[in-house]
Amino acid sequence: MQPRVSITLCCVVLGIVIHSVPAATVIAADHHSDQIQTRNTTIHYDIPAGSLIDALSRFARQSGVAISIKADQLKGLQTPGLTGSYSIETGFATLLAGSGYQIRKTDAGYVLQRAPIITGQTLPMMTISTAAASLKQGTAEEGYRVSNISGIGLWGERSLRDTPYSISVVPSDLIENVNAQNMGQIFKMNPLTQEPNIQNFTGVPFVTIRGFQSANPIYDGIPMAAGNGSAVSVIEIDRVEILSGTSGFLYGGGRVGGAINYVTKSPTDIPLRRLTFGNYGGTQFYGHADVGGKFDERGRFGYRANLLYQSGDTAIGEPVTQKVANIVLDGHLTDTLYADVKYTYNDYRKEATQPTFNNVRNRTGIDTSKRYSPKWASNDVESHKTYTSLRWDPSKYFTLRSAFFYQNTHMRASRIQLNEQVEKTFTQVLTDTANEKHENYGGYIYLDTRFSTFTINHKLTVGYSSTVWDYLMSDDCCIRQNGTSSLSLNELKNIPEPNWGGAIGNEPKLPVWTYRYNNILIGDNITFNDQWSAMIGFNYGTTVTKAFRSFGDIDYEKSALTPTVSLMYKPIETVTTYVSYMEALEQGTIVGSTYANYGEALPPLVSKQYEAGLKYDINPNLLLSTALFRIEKANQYSNNAAPIPTYVQDGLHVHNGVELILTGKVTDNLTIIGGGTLMDIGVEKSNNPAIEGNKPTNAASRMGKIYAEYALPWVPGLSLTGGIYYTGEKYADAANTDKIPSYTLYDIGTRYTTRVLDKALTVRLNVINLTGKNYWQEATYLGVPRTVAFSVSTMF
Structure with missing residues (x-):
């Protein structure tokens, strides 16, 4: 029999006490929270993308509910996070979207269980794993649509729709599927950017946005002082976040028309x-x-x-x-x-x-x-x-x-x-x-x-x-x-x-x-x-x-x-x-x-x-x-x-x-x-x-x-x-x-x-x-x- 553990979380000053008992994992409410929800009320959440088990733990503590999970259920699964005001059911459903799991209400709280498989469209000879589906955003199957941005200036990761700037995101799936040798092909395709020259040098293209040239690149949210010497290869890029518009508060000097943030690849949760x-x-x-x-x-x-x-x-x-x-x-x-x-x-x-x-x-x-x-x-x-x-x-x-x-x-x-x-x-x-x-x-x-x-x-x-x-x-x-x-x-x-x-x-x-x-x-x-x-x-x-x-x-x-x-x-x-x-x-x-x-x-x-x-x-x-x-x-x-x-x-x-x-x-x-x-x-x-x-x-x-x-x-x-x-x-x-x-x-x-x-x-x-x-x-x-x-x- 597979071993199971139980984790009870409670606030002790700034620490967390963990107990092990022979049951399913129980993420318990933070009963000291001043934001405990009833089933139908909403509160505001700001949960970053990352491990799904970590995100559910944060949600349970902040909402004041308990959820029971088997130890191996969510291993390796990721979530794009949660930003905004949600009820308990809506919040859980949003975090679990695409994971193959759902929650069920019980007298003791909530239980995680497999979502029913919906049939109707199958792809012959194709098998899509649940973990792979939740690995990243912006896949071709999702229409290259990205829900969250990695961060912009000092603002951390947040919903793309709820960010008050004009931003488009180019995911790695699109870069690969158009056989892009460099970023010139991608900027040529983007409706907000002019095609830049990169024929005579390798490096970061100088991209014109809103009529102004953006010469200084940004790597993983870190702005560069100059474009010279900032070589970039498409194989190291996970996504490109294109901010259309002035960005002085966000990144400091320059970038009047816009800013280009190259988000590099990270380890995967599945092999x-x-x-x-x-x-x-x-x-x-x-x-x-x-x-x-x-x-x-x-x-x-x-x-x-x-x-x-x-x-x-x-x-x-x-x-x-x-x-x-x-x-x-x-x-x-x-x-x-x-x-x-x-x-x-x-x-x-x-x-x-x-x-x-x-x-x-x-x-x-x-x-x-x-x-x-x-x-x-x-x-x-x-x-x-x-x-x-x-x-x-x-x-x-x-x-x-x-x-x-x-x-x-x-x-x-x-x-x-x-x-x-x-x-x-x-x-x-x-x-x-x-x-x-x-x-x-x-x-x-x-x-x-x-x-x-x-x-x-x-x-x-x-x-x-x-x-x-x-x-x-x-x-x-x-x-x-x-x-x-x-x-x-x-x-x-x-x-x-x-x-x-x-x-x-x-x-x-x-x-x-x-x-x-x-x-x-x-x-x-x-x-x-x-x-x-x-x-x-x-x-x-x-x-x-x-x-x-x-x-x-x-x-x-x-x-x-x-x-x-x-x-x-x-x-x-x-x-x-x-x-x-x-x-x-x-x-x-x-x-x-x-x-x-x-x-x-x-x-x-x-x-x-x-x-x-x-x-x-x-x-x-x-x-x-x-x-x-x-x-x-x-x-x-x-x-x-x-x-x-x-x-x-x-x-x-x-x-x-x-x-x-x-x-x-x-x-x-x-x-x-x-x-x-x-x-x-x-x-x-x-x-x-x-x-x-x-x-x-x-x-x-x-x-x-x-x-x-x-x-x-x-x-x-x-x-x-x-x-x-x-x-x-x-x-x-x-x-x-x-x-x-x-x-x-x-x-x-x-x-x-x-x-x-x-x-x-x-x-x-x-x-x-x-x-x-x-x-x-x-x-x-x-x-x-x-x-x-x-x-x-x-x-x-």
């Missing part, structure tokens, strides 16, 4: 053994292994490992080699203390990288399906990343959260910049940056406190975050040469490699440039009742810049207070409306030597955003989000005064817009990710009348995109996929004389899932840019050519 073999296009074949699970029978300590090797030529003949190793360990050190550590090694080399184009006279005469660079035009990146995080829940009133990140990246790039002349010829600038070194540090510590004032519930968070970017280089690291003559595009591949001299091989020595952002934060998440809530916060942010050696002698430090306030109203349970105000702090320019105020450090720029939005759960796997917004950002420019101009801050960039996104399953067989952005953007006020009313560079005012998957009902396991992605025209220069044409891209694909030798097998095929459209991603970079990618994944 995972998966191999994927595929091709990213051309002859870029790769192999990827993903393994995870628990070390011990109790499931307290886990592991995850992702390994990738890739080699071959892109669709236009650019040789690529990449090696990635991602290792994760975590553990519930005690019942209230959790910690993890993550490490990623990324070694990437790309040769014959496309040149960048300046002063283009004819944007319709360049073919994206051709390679224009010699093989020596290359990019090398070697990156080491380490993360660690800790969460401590000493009681239901307090939670301590902390995390730290470090990345060390060596880079070398040999590049060609082109300037178009008459009759489609180009002069060249040849640049070599040998052995650059980038170091990124980041971390935060937050303390959550939960309490009530009369009938109003509070979750008050105080904390501190800091991030630093150091750029190191050797003497004579960066070499710049002019080409010998003006050449046609077809002649560029024959340019001989220059003699770069002694820069090659020199080890970086001392920092030449440093960015640092420090943030002191306080925020209160206030729940008035089931319908009304608010989030109020302040961030005292400091931006620091230092430059040394060849970059001069700069020591800059400025601070500003960036507040936020949001008010939410839920007219019905499935709808959340909100209004919010947010500010963003940016570093003021350090004026260069060509201006009368040379050396002056201009004050920080504080941008302001006003937003109103609505989120509607049409069904449990379909979310509609829409938002109206206005962003006001200060200008910085030359006043063109004679005889020497002054660099000034004056006037506003104003971006007014509306955006909409629909994510999830429209029917049982049809999945949709679609929507669009429509903006009125321009310079509203300026001392320079010539630029008033002009559009900002590389910012499209209109985007409309849709991606769909249809599961053929007459062929179980087979899905057809595809997308249509429209990006409106934009401008390459501030004078708006160089227009980048609009473009529409088409993708198609298919996916088949079955079982072979009792192992799950998935085959994917995707054609990117089906029509071979010639287009510009932005002012200086060409678009992606037609590319055919495929993969085969199997469990072992």
